[in-house]
Amino acid sequence: MASILKVGDAWRAQVRRKGYKSISETFSTKAQAVAWARKIEAEMDARRFNDTRGLANITVKKLIDWYFEEVGTAHQFGKNKIAVLLTWQRTRGHISLADSSADYLTTFVRDRRKAGASGITISIDLTYLGSVFKSARDLRKLPLDLEPLNSARANMAHLKISTKSNERARRPTEKEISDLCDYLDKHSSLPMRDIIHFATESAMRVDEITRLRWIDLNETDRTIIIRDRKHPRQKQGNDQEVPLLGKTYEIIQRQPRPAQITCESRIFPVKVDTITTIFPRAKNALGIKDLHFHDLRHEGVSRLFEQGYQIHEVALVSGHRDWKMLARYTKIKAKDLHHARTKP
Known part of the structure; x- marks a missing residue:
């Protein structure tokens, strides 16, 4: 059972489960604390709980470095993929994985469009970053959620950013x-x-x-x-x-x-x-x-x-x-x- 303790004017909920690190959170009401604890316990019981606290210590740069070393030695990456991932490292490598939210990635989409990047280019940027996240989730068992990437891609449609490449019809005479x-x-x-x-x-x-x-x-x-x-x-x-x-x-x-x-x-x-x-x-x-x-x-x-x-x-x-x-x-x-x- 979770422990619900009153701390000053707030309520702290703490969940302990075998196989998981202890996790706690503070709320303004007891009802909120109880609801949160029940949700966490249900996810743990169903083996769906992902403890993302450790992601704050891992940056995008570090993860891409691991991807090059671990996955890149087994599969030869194309020049474009290498260039895109190096750009991620150079421009946004300091961001922690915990901060790679849907809002952050949607801001990335807006910034890329303002800089003149096409929809297909932005889509490729997200795809290559997604391949890094997926590999880290499967191979390193990091609790990475791919939904923020999917949400950012979906938001491109709301922003009227087409991901279809322009087909050329030019033929030389x-x-x-x-x-x-x-x-x-x-x-x-x-x-x-x-x-x-x-x-x-x-x-x-x-x-x-x-x-x-x-x-x-x-x-x-x-x-x-x-x-x-x-x-x-x-x-x-x-x-x-x-x-x-x-x-x-x-x-x-x-x-x-x-x-x-x-x-x-x-x-x-x-x-x-x-x-x-x-x-x-x-x-x-x-x-x-x-x-x-x-x-x-x-x-x-x-x-x-x-x-x-x-x-x-x-x-x-x-x-x-x-x-x-x-x-x-x-x-x-x-x-x-x-x-x-x-x-x-």
């Missing part, structure tokens, strides 16, 4: 591609013309193109293996063999091969950061508006549909696991359906 290639021929020694055309023909991401290796080229079947292809859950080992359609095989064949091919010999030995720096400069110099290198992948997927390939065939080339995601890439005009379906 033939003239834009030609102008970009001509400009880069004059201002860069890198094989940017071949890289651009390879991107539009293969529908590969820029990091996939720069990681292609000579040892993964099957010249008999005209296929190549993309190592560690992007996957929503599997960060490593997601290797995929894809066909080299259109002119992609010819483009590869004219790349200079090293005298001795090793496991690390790349077909396009160019850094991603170099491409994503050179491409915007060329685009801006030519006055081309709102065009990203990733739009070349969009162009490549759209061309496959226009050539008559079925959705499962396009998915094999593009690497999409969810076929619904391909809808955002298929911006085919109604008049195109009058054309006869042909395959190259």
